[in-house]
Amino acid sequence: MHELSIAQSILEIVETEMKSRPKARVMVVGVRIGAMAAVDAESLRFGFDASVKGTEFDGLKLELRITEAERQCLMCDHRYMMLALESNCPECGSHDAIPLGGDELDIEYLEVDDGKAGD
Numbered sequence: 137m138h139e140l141s142i143a144q145s146i147l148e149i150v151e152t153e154m155k156s157r158p159k160a161r162v163m164v165v166g167v168r169i170g171a172m173a174a175v176d177a178e179s180l181r182f183g184f185d186a187s188v189k190g191t192e193f194d195g196l197k198l199e200l201r202i203t204e205a206e207r208q209c210l211m212c213d214h215r216y217m218m219l220a221l222e223s224n225c226p227e228c229g230s231h232d233a234i235p236l237g238g239d240e241l242d243i244e245y246l247e248v249d250d251g252k253a254g255d
């Protein structure tokens with residue numbers, strides 16, 4: 137399952153990041169995903185929750201942002217932005233287009249409780 141492996145990749149990045157901050161506890165991870173990555177947000181959330189359950193990251197909140205991707209129409213060379221994979225070219229209606237990026241997955245931010253507050 138595509139989304140489950142993405143969830144696990146996100147967790148691996150979080151884990152690596154938190155190794156340098158052993159006393160801190162990560163509360164929220166913000167992830168940006170390009171529309172061309174064809175990720176189903178609900179499935180990813182579900183896979184993520186399942187992956188953190190019972191681990192040191194239990195309760196970690198995933199915040200997702202799907203960003204638009206640019207594609208170029210193969211019929212008329214028009215470039216356009218789209219959020220859904222099913223988009224047609226707004227100029228000629230063609231379905232055939234090449235992606236110009238937009239399949240990236242970035243960890244945008246981590247919200248961390250460093251244990252200093254309230255102690």
Ligand SMILES: [Zn+2]
Binds near residue numbers: 227
């Ligand atoms: Zn076109």
